[in-house]
Amino acid sequence: MRSDAPGxxxxxxxxxxxxxxxxxxxxxxRVQPSAGxxxxxxxxxxxxPEEDGxxxxxxxxxxxxxxxxxxxxxTVADLAADLNLPVGVVRVLLGDLLTSGxxxxxxxxxxxxxxxxxxxxxxxxxxxxx
Numbered sequence: 001m002r003s004d005a006p007g008x009x010x011x012x013x014x015x016x017x018x019x020x021x022x023x024x025x026x027x028x029x030r031v032q033p034s035a036g037x038x039x040x041x042x043x044x045x046x047x048x049p050e051e052d053g054x055x056x057x058x059x060x061x062x063x064x065x066x067x068x069x070x071x072x073x074x075t076v077a078d079l080a081a082d083l084n085l086p087v088g089v090v091r092v093l094l095g096d097l098l099t100s101g102x103x104x105x106x107x108x109x110x111x112x113x114x115x116x117x118x119x120x121x122x123x124x125x126x127x128x129x130x
Contacts, residue, residue, distance in 0.1 A: 026062055026089055033095025040077040040087065043106040044094060046070040059102065063093050070103055 038044075046067045059067065065083055074082075080090040097103040 026060065026085070027092040030092050033091045033098075035095045035099045038076045038091045038094050038105065039107060040075065041108045042076050043073040043108070044070045044076060044079060045073050045104045045106070047102050047104060057100075059097070059100075060093070062089075063097055063102075066090070066093060066097060067102060073106070 044066070062083065062085065066079055069079060069082055076087065076090060076094065079094075080087045083090065094103065094105070098105060
């Protein structure tokens with residue numbers, strides 16, 4: 001047995017190295033989600049659990065982690081932070097999960113009513129006073 005053979009711990013790999021698998025490997029080289037537009041503040045919720053007899057492709061480990069965290073509504077930004085993955089990668093994975101029906105997506109409500117002009121003027125005056 002060689003004494004210089006790599007053991008379970010490598011000198012070039014430490015706690016600060018981050019994920020060993022590159023993000024484009026996780027997404028198969030894709031940079032756009034196959035379905036849906038995922039705003040950073042969009043909520044993701046996992047669908048009902050899959051039946052054991054499902055013949056579809058099994059989700060990747062990262063997709064299983066998304067499903068596990070999305071048992072309660074969670075934002076896309078929080079998912080990316082929790083999984084320590086770039087948002088673009090998470091969006092591609094979410095697109096695949098949305099296409100397969102494993103998640104649902106809910107856009108945050110948008111404010112269609114702009115603030116009153118008096119409020120904006122008061123804010124500007126307050127900033128000028130600083």
